[in-house]
Amino acid sequence: MASPTSSSSGEQAPEKEQKPAKPSAPPEPCFTGAELGALAHLYRGEVYRSTIWRTRLDATTNWSVVSLGIALSISYSSPTATSLPLLLVGGLIIVFLYLEARRYRYFNVWRARARWLEINLYSPMLRRVSYEDEGKWQNRLAEDYERPEHHISFARAFGRRLRRNYLWIFTVQALAYFGKVIIHPTPLTGLGEFFERMVIGPAPGWLVFLVGITFYSAIIGITLGIYILDLRRFKNRMNPISMG
Numbered sequence: 001m002a003s004p005t006s007s008s009s010g011e012q013a014p015e016k017e018q019k020p021a022k023p024s025a026p027p028e029p030c031f032t033g034a035e036l037g038a039l040a041h042l043y044r045g046e047v048y049r050s051t052i053w054r055t056r057l058d059a060t061t062n063w064s065v066v067s068l069g070i071a072l073s074i075s076y077s078s079p080t081a082t083s084l085p086l087l088l089v090g091g092l093i094i095v096f097l098y099l100e101a102r103r104y105r106y107f108n109v110w111r112a113r114a115r116w117l118e119i120n121l122y123s124p125m126l127r128r129v130s131y132e133d134e135g136k137w138q139n140r141l142a143e144d145y146e147r148p149e150h151h152i153s154f155a156r157a158f159g160r161r162l163r164r165n166y167l168w169i170f171t172v173q174a175l176a177y178f179g180k181v182i183i184h185p186t187p188l189t190g191l192g193e194f195f196e197r198m199v200i201g202p203a204p205g206w207l208v209f210l211v212g213i214t215f216y217s218a219i220i221g222i223t224l225g226i227y228i229l230d231l232r233r234f235k236n237r238m239n240p241i242s243m244g
Helices: 033-075 083-128 137-144 156-182 190-199 205-233
Strands: none
Touching: 033 083, 033 156, 083 137, 083 156, 083 190, 156 205, 190 205
């Protein structure tokens, strides 16, 4: 006897429609709502502190520019004015560079923490993906709060500030000094006169020139050396200003 579900023509009953698969549930958050709120306040605090120290960095740079401008005004006030202020201001600029390198090390701490949170917390949250290396980046940040320390050496900070700001300030100083020697009180006529105008007290002109060349060779060497070290260090790193 034929089954009631079969037809005389041998056609089979249509299959049941398949329901669309449910979308996979998003990954469970590793932080509660209260913890995320605390982290948000922590991030705001780190951004605020990095902004304050960024302002302090700009302050020392401004002091250097103003000091150089004053020296330029004094030396170029008249053809008979001395060029000595343009040399003396170099020592003051070096002091400002030293202070700015110290401040940069502190600024780097707050900036690195803020970037660490942005890359490891906020970026996965915005992409709605699971946190990479979950547990590791939290431990690294916690260790930095428990035992805070500078993330870069003073030499590296000194080289970075020199490359980004102070190398150009020293370049303007050198051009202004040699321009003063060449055109005042009258345009230069020979190499001997050039060294005569560079005499400072008992120091002969050739010695002053040699010291200047040595100084500028040193700062160029420091700038290039730190730049090469930074390129090697951050060549294969996604975030060059992260923790450590």
